[in-house]
Amino acid sequence: MNTSLLKKIIFTTLLAGIFSSALAALKVGDALPDLATFKLEGKLPDTLKGKIVVVDFWASWCLPCAESFPVMDELQKKYGGRVVILAVNVDEKAAKMEKFLAKHPVTFTVVRDAQQKLVATVEPETMPTSFILDGEGKVRFLHKGFHGDETRKQYISEIDSLLK
């Protein structure tokens, strides 16, 4: 195999890898797909239009997710109806999610992506990942992981900036 051919193969492989990852993941500026089409378990809020929405992807086995729940609950109570916290569980078994929620009760909306179709569309890079959407449903801020008070302050600052 000559060098030129080898270079072509490496180049094509890299290009395919870059494009497949860049096209899939939801990023800042993108619109969240229509949640109604993903057959999520649980009741979605009647309308998300015009509201600031925090969509949080989490799993029961994820320790930072457990740390983030009290903060998410605090945000829901702080902002009331102006902000919707929507936690999307990605556990394979509903029982694991229910056990987690019994241990970490919350007031915000929790739905389960039982078929893992939404999460496969959004492709979060880590657990948890949260997207803060503006009133038009576009992603304005993206959080990978949860880093305690630092992330909490960022949430508040970002939500406040969107509410202005």
Next chain:
Amino acid sequence: MKRIPLILLAAMAMTLTSGCANVKPWQREHLADYTMQPDRDPLGTSQAEHIWFSREEASGGSGVGGGGCGCN
């Protein structure tokens, strides 16, 4: 050598990369399990390392030193 079309190169690239296991972040339940942690039993790990470096003499590593007598 005959020129190889780009589509054939793309097919080859896809074949070469298809063997890679890609565990998505939301599929890591079993990897995140407590039993998958290499340091879940610190005392057991230090004992195992002590035995290892004693038996293997100077080839131990993992932050321990010594010449293989097992006496430190």
